[in-house]
Amino acid sequence: xxxxxxxxxxxxxxARESERLKSYGLGSCIGLVIYEPHKKIGAMAxxxxxxxGNSHVREKSAKYAASAVAVLITELREAGCxxxxxxxxxxxxxxxxPRKFNPAPERAERPGSSIGERNxxxxxxxxxxxxxxxxxxEVGGEQGRTIEFNPRTGELLVYKSSGEIKVV
Amino acid sequence: MPVLAEKLNHAQEDALQELCxxxxxxxxxxxxxxxxxxxxxxxxRVSQVPISRVPEIVGNAEKNVVGIYLRFSGPIxxxxxxxxxxxxxLLLRRILTGDKSSKLLFDEYNTSLLKEVGNILTGSYxxxxxxLLKMQLVQSVPWFAFDLASAIIDPILIQLGKDTDHTVxxxxxxxxxxRKQLKGQFYLMPDPQSLKxxxxxVGMGV
Numbered sequence: 567x568x569x570x571x572x573x574x575x576x577x578x579x580x581a582r583e584s585e586r587l588k589s590y591g592l593g594s595c596i597g598l599v600i601y602e603p604h605k606k607i608g609a610m611a612x613x614x615x616x617x618x619g620n621s622h623v624r625e626k627s628a629k630y631a632a633s634a635v636a637v638l639i640t641e642l643r644e645a646g647c648x649x650x651x652x653x654x655x656x657x658x659x660x661x662x663x664p665r666k667f668n669p670a671p672e673r674a675e676r677p678g679s680s681i682g683e684r685n686x687x688x689x690x691x692x693x694x695x696x697x698x699x700x701x702x703x704e705v706g707g708e709q710g711r712t713i714e715f716n717p718r719t720g721e722l723l724v725y726k727s728s729g730e731i732k733v734v
Numbered sequence: 735m736p737v738l739a740e741k742l743n744h745a746q747e748d749a750l751q752e753l754c755x756x757x758x759x760x761x762x763x764x765x766x767x768x769x770x771x772x773x774x775x776x777x778x779r780v781s782q783v784p785i786s787r788v789p790e791i792v793g794n795a796e797k798n799v800v801g802i803y804l805r806f807s808g809p810i811x812x813x814x815x816x817x818x819x820x821x822x823x824l825l826l827r828r829i830l831t832g833d834k835s836s837k838l839l840f841d842e843y844n845t846s847l848l849k850e851v852g853n854i855l856t857g858s859y860x861x862x863x864x865x866l867l868k869m870q871l872v873q874s875v876p877w878f879a880f881d882l883a884s885a886i887i888d889p890i891l892i893q894l895g896k897d898t899d900h901t902v903x904x905x906x907x908x909x910x911x912x913r914k915q916l917k918g919q920f921y922l923m924p925d926p927q928s929l930k931x932x933x934x935x936v937g938m939g940v
Contacts, residue, residue: 575895576785590882591795591885594892595891614891614895615895662881662885667879677877678888710886710888712795
């Protein structure tokens with residue numbers, strides 16, 4: 567039995583070869599993995615928001631896109647990874663109240679209709695700023711996802727709520 | 735921002751529970767009238783938890799459910815989410831429309847039907863809050879989702895997470911007496927700024 571570590575909202579965890587990292591039911595949230603392919607070490611963050619509402623807050627947590635990227639890099643570096651060898655994968659950022667089910671009022675904004683996209687963009691930007699290559703993503707759409715990362719292979723399993731399973 | 739930082743004490747929890755208890759009484763009566771069935775509900779539970787723990791409270795991490803989400807606003811504001819398991823959705827449709835099919839279908843008719851159930855439950859629940867708290871509340875249109883409960887709740891947690899890392903969740907399960915498989919879950923998550931006002935309105939201010 568491989569040890570599966572569960573990453574909850576706003577949390578982040580590091581895993582080695584013999585372990586797996588898992589995040590359940592990502593809706594508009596983002597599951598971000600940064601890993602070192604040769605050392606077979608990876609870290610996952612479950613990101614809730616692009617950035618703090620109050621820009622004075624300089625929180626060092628996985629709750630926000632920018633700080634999550636920084637936190638993961640620090641953890642991996644402390645675990646002996648060379649930042650220039652790091653790669654990233656991400657999943658999530660869906661729209662949970664899609665137009666197909668909620669065609670009505672034009673004026674009323676669908677709840678969280680753009681937050682998934684904003685989260686996705688914020689993570690992409692934060693990765694680019696730290697020069698981490700995003701090698702795969704499974705984002706957007708109108709379905710929740712559960713993800714599992716295997717540090718040994720670098721594979722990210724994406725279980726979509728429709729039952730479809732993707733490996734990215 | 736006047737966010738309630740301290741933990742709720744027992745008296746405050748009891749007051750919120752009682753508020754929900756009365757609200758659920760009215761809400762389930764309205765649903766009972768619509769369905770022509772007797773509806774029971776469990777004593778509501780009030781928990782104050784980190785946002786990261788809410789998905790575990792809502793459960794259903796493996797199977798898709800229907801979620802109907804409404805926001806309410808006024809002097810206090812917050813979120814109401816109703817969750818119906820697939821089996822309950824089918825039974826609900828059978829009772830309300832006579833459609834005996836065992837296949838889930840979310841066309842406009844069926845989603846509207848479920849949204850209307852959400853509207854009725856929420857409307858009668860909020861009217862109790864209005865009376866007890868002596869304030870006027872406005873409810874949004876109902877929004878429909880079919881997915882993992884923890885994914886459906888994401889946009890609500892994102893909304894709450896802007897201002898706080900903790901939230902109060904008031905939950906109550908309701909079910910049809912003659913058909914216990916027909917059940918639903920009611921969740922109320924007040925906006926962080928509203929909790930203080932809600933407690934004050936029930937005479938439990940800090």
